[in-house]
Amino acid sequence: MNPTISRLKILDIVPFGSGPKHEFFALRLTPPKWESCAPGQFVMLRPLPARSEAVCPRPFSICKLTGGHLIVFFQVCGRVTAEMAALQAGDTVQVTGPLGNSLPVRADRPTLILAGGIGIAPFVEYVDKHPRPATLTVEFAHRHPLACYPFEGIAEKCAARSHMETVEQDRDAIVALMEQRIREFAPAGLVLACGPTPFLRLVGNTAAACGAEAHLCLETRMACGIGACQGCVVKALLPAADDAPPVLRSGPAAPPDDGAFVRTCACGPTFRADQVIF
Numbered sequence: 001m002n003p004t005i006s007r008l009k010i011l012d013i014v015p016f017g018s019g020p021k022h023e024f025f026a027l028r029l030t031p032p033k034w035e036s037c038a039p040g041q042f043v044m045l046r047p048l049p050a051r052s053e054a055v056c057p058r059p060f061s062i063c064k065l066t067g068g069h070l071i072v073f074f075q076v077c078g079r080v081t082a083e084m085a086a087l088q089a090g091d092t093v094q095v096t097g098p099l100g101n102s103l104p105v106r107a108d109r110p111t112l113i114l115a116g117g118i119g120i121a122p123f124v125e126y127v128d129k130h131p132r133p134a135t136l137t138v139e140f141a142h143r144h145p146l147a148c149y150p151f152e153g154i155a156e157k158c159a160a161r162s163h164m165e166t167v168e169q170d171r172d173a174i175v176a177l178m179e180q181r182i183r184e185f186a187p188a189g190l191v192l193a194c195g196p197t198p199f200l201r202l203v204g205n206t207a208a209a210c211g212a213e214a215h216l217c218l219e220t221r222m223a224c225g226i227g228a229c230q231g232c233v234v235k236a237l238l239p240a241a242d243d244a245p246p247v248l249r250s251g252p253a254a255p256p257d258d259g260a261f262v263r264t265c266a267c268g269p270t271f272r273a274d275q276v277i278f
């Protein structure tokens, strides 16, 4: 489906979690012109009217798309997400999508989903649209209380557990659990992960060590989201046909297995773990 630019109205914006200051929100929008998308795809979104033309839209995973609405789930972490948190029902946002490739769906293979923090967002749609959710297992690592995240809907449809990192010392146990789960799913299962870079590096390294097929959905910073600015490059080993083409070679003298800089928005955001060079 070709991406289109739409102006969508906000139906409602629902804060998640408790406490005086909310950081997590589900933004429910009127449906875009495009009626379908694949789980793992994303949109570029910005509030309108734009405060400044210099402010680029920001990438957000498609958390849920139905005939009635599009939901984006976001965490406030800077300028645009703070503006988004102040939006109200009836306000307008600009949405470009659907963008990017999708997370692989293999109903014939047990699938382990590893999500870190806001990396849970694309899996809401993934679990919802999966033909056999009973084959899915979700392990979710997070630092904020569970009520801050859209976890409940996922846990209703498949086996899902959450692991909160309350103090730094909790991390070792969470890392050990993730490693153990990846080993359990190798080699027959499929491993999917989305989250911060150190989390994805852990998944990629563990999967490589035990021969698991893993796919990583990257949260690289993006400026245009449509392949024009080269602001989202990561180093990757892609077969020539998978890229269109790698935009920046790592240097004329670089050996072929040294990888090339490819645009996350044009070639991803999901890559096979053994293709990404962290």
Ligand SMILES: Cc1cc2nc3c(=O)[nH]c(=O)nc-3n(C[C@H](O)[C@H](O)[C@H](O)COP(=O)(O)OP(=O)(O)OC[C@H]3O[C@@H](n4cnc5c(N)ncnc54)[C@H](O)[C@@H]3O)c2cc1C
Residues within 6 Å of the ligand: 042, 058, 059, 060, 061, 062, 072, 073, 074, 075, 076, 077, 078, 079, 080, 081, 082, 118, 121, 122, 218, 219, 220, 221, 222, 269
């Ligand atoms: C494909 C994709 C899907 C995404 N899906 C979601 C989603 O569903 N929900 C969600 O809340 N966020 C998601 N993100 C991340 C989201 O795009 C950023 O949080 C957002 O761009 C921040 O914009 P801002 O203007 O508020 O922050 P800025 O003012 O631009 O930056 C504030 C701070 O956040 C850091 N930052 C900004 N972007 C990122 C990033 N991508 N990774 C790590 N640090 C960053 C900056 O370094 C800076 O320190 C996704 C990113 C990608 C690439």
Ligand code: FES
Residues within 6 Å of the ligand: 221, 222, 223, 224, 225, 226, 227, 228, 229, 230, 231, 232, 233, 263, 264, 265, 266
């Ligand atoms: S964000 Fe501009 S090329 Fe990817």
